[in-house]
Amino acid sequence: MHICFMYSKELLKGTLKTIVLKLLSENEKMYGYEITQRVKALSDGKILLTEGALYPTLHKLESEGLLVTETVSIGKRIRKYYSLTNEGVSTAEAKVNEFADFMLTMRTLLSPNLSLS
Amino acid sequence: MINLSERQIDYIATDIHRKGLNHNRISTEILDHICCSVEFRMEEGSDFDHAYEMVIRSFGEKGLPELNKVTRQIWSKKNRLKRFSFYFSSIAACLLLLVIVVNAKEKPSVRPFNTDSYELLEKSGNNLLFKIEKGTEIVSVASGIVLEVSKRGKDTGYEVTITHNKDYQTVYSFISDPKVEEGEHISKGQPIGALLGTPHQKESILHYKIINDPGPKDNDEK
Numbered sequence: 001m002h003i004c005f006m007y008s009k010e011l012l013k014g015t016l017k018t019i020v021l022k023l024l025s026e027n028e029k030m031y032g033y034e035i036t037q038r039v040k041a042l043s044d045g046k047i048l049l050t051e052g053a054l055y056p057t058l059h060k061l062e063s064e065g066l067l068v069t070e071t072v073s074i075g076k077r078i079r080k081y082y083s084l085t086n087e088g089v090s091t092a093e094a095k096v097n098e099f100a101d102f103m104l105t106m107r108t109l110l111s112p113n114l115s116l117s
Numbered sequence: 118m119i120n121l122s123e124r125q126i127d128y129i130a131t132d133i134h135r136k137g138l139n140h141n142r143i144s145t146e147i148l149d150h151i152c153c154s155v156e157f158r159m160e161e162g163s164d165f166d167h168a169y170e171m172v173i174r175s176f177g178e179k180g181l182p183e184l185n186k187v188t189r190q191i192w193s194k195k196n197r198l199k200r201f202s203f204y205f206s207s208i209a210a211c212l213l214l215l216v217i218v219v220n221a222k223e224k225p226s227v228r229p230f231n232t233d234s235y236e237l238l239e240k241s242g243n244n245l246l247f248k249i250e251k252g253t254e255i256v257s258v259a260s261g262i263v264l265e266v267s268k269r270g271k272d273t274g275y276e277v278t279i280t281h282n283k284d285y286q287t288v289y290s291f292i293s294d295p296k297v298e299e300g301e302h303i304s305k306g307q308p309i310g311a312l313l314g315t316p317h318q319k320e321s322i323l324h325y326k327i328i329n330d331p332g333p334k335d336n337d338e339k
Contacts, residue, residue, distance in 0.1 A: 032146060033153040051150060052180050055143060056187045063191055071145075076126045077152055078145040 006046040016049070016057050018099050021066070021084070021092035029070070029081040032058060058082055066091050119159045121152050129155070129169065136173075137182030140189055147184065227258050227305075229289060229325050230312075243327040251314030251321035255289050256306050263301045274313035279303065286331045290324035 023035060030038070036049045061067045066088035072079045084092060121129075130148050138144050151172055158168035176184075228235070228247075236248040261281035269276050275292040292310040297303055314321050 031149070033150045051147065051176060052184055052187075055146065055150075055184060056191060059142070059188055059191045074149075075120075076123050077149045079149050080146045 012047065015099065016053060017061065018095040019047075019049075020054075020057055020061065021088065022096050024067070024082060024084045025089060025092040025096075029083040031079050031081050061088070119156045121156060121165075125155075125165055126152060132173075133181055138185050140185050142192055143184060143188040147181075229255050229258050229287070229309075229323070231256060231306075238322065243329065245325045247323040247325060248320050249312055249323055250319060251312055253312045253323075255292055255309045255312055255323065257303050257309055258287055258305065260302075260304045261287075263297045263299050263303060266295050266297065266299050275310065277309050279309075280331070284330070286328040288324075288326040288328065290326070291322060 019039060020035065023038060024030060027038075032051070032054055036051075036054060039047050039049050058067065062069060062082070066085055067082045068085055070081050070083070072081065126148070129151055130144075133148060133151065134144065138147055151169075154172040154175075155165065155168045158171060159165060163171070230247070230249060230253050232249065232253055234250065237245065238248050239246040257279055259279075259281045261279045263277065264280045264286065265276070265278040267276050267278075268274075269290070273291060275295045276288060276290045277292055277295055277297065278286055278288045280286045289309055291313040293313040295310040296308050297310070303309075312321050312323050
């Protein structure tokens with residue numbers, strides 16, 4: 001159940017919720033396949049979400065009340081769209097801020113100057 | 118733009134079901150996802166069979182049954198939580214009802230004596246003055262603890278204060294021969310004493326008072 005292409009799954013495991021919430025905060029509603037394609041495009045193909053990682057994450061977020069779904073019939077197929085609840089909007093913001101802060105910390109922590117001193 | 122035919126969609130639906138994806142919360146969604154992926158590969162030049170095989174392979178050998186299992190776990194946990202909160206709220210509702218019932222039962226809607234021949238002389242707020250035959254047995258209106266039995270003087274007898282569940286107190290004045298002691302647990306209807314008489318008169322006055330939300334003991338001193 002790996003997410004990735006270029007990065008290890010350990011590295012990406014904690015970021016999937018953030019990625020999904022952020023994408024949905026910028027798009028009113030998205031379906032699963034659309035999310036995988038968008039992430040692939042935005043990351044220049046460096047992050048490929050697998051179904052085995054994406055869908056459980058979507059369902060967890062839904063069960064936590066952060067996402068709601070609506071289904072649309074497309075011929076014989078049923079497409080399930082996800083969108084953020086009010087709680088999801090605030091969680092998305094909090095998660096993105098937290099991760100931005102985390103990245104700054106990591107950059108400081110891993111900068112070459114620090115290891116020399 | 119390639120769109121899969123109904124037959125192709127049926128084929129995929131049957132195949133993924135056979136491979137172990139049957140949870141209704143996930144199966145239709147994954148069917149759509151696979152159809153999208155297959156269409157994408159077909160647009161790049163693959164035929165249906167090859168495209169479908171590649172897509173299924175990307176799930177891994179146990180990918181579909183695993184997805185089914187994880188989905189079931191996510192939603193059953195949710196259901197357990199739901200059931201739990203349902204039980205919890207039911208219990209809370211029962212307790213609330215019980216409290217209301219007990220309160221209703223315990224509140225002094227009853228009279229502090231066991232006779233029907235009385236006259237309510239005055240009622241101002243929670244102060245009641247009853248005219249009853251002297252020597253009538255005065256009883257506690259609810260179970261509680263005797264907080265105070267104080268002598269008020271020769272002509273006024275005793276005043277008995279009983280506290281009930283810390284919620285309210287009842288005070289009975291003009292009592293002679295008190296039958297209870299301070300700190301004593303008493304039950305509803307238990308005799309406290311007799312109504313003090315006034316010389317030469319058949320009837321006497323009981324002053325009965327209810328104090329809601331009493332403060333600390335000290336504040337009850339008049």
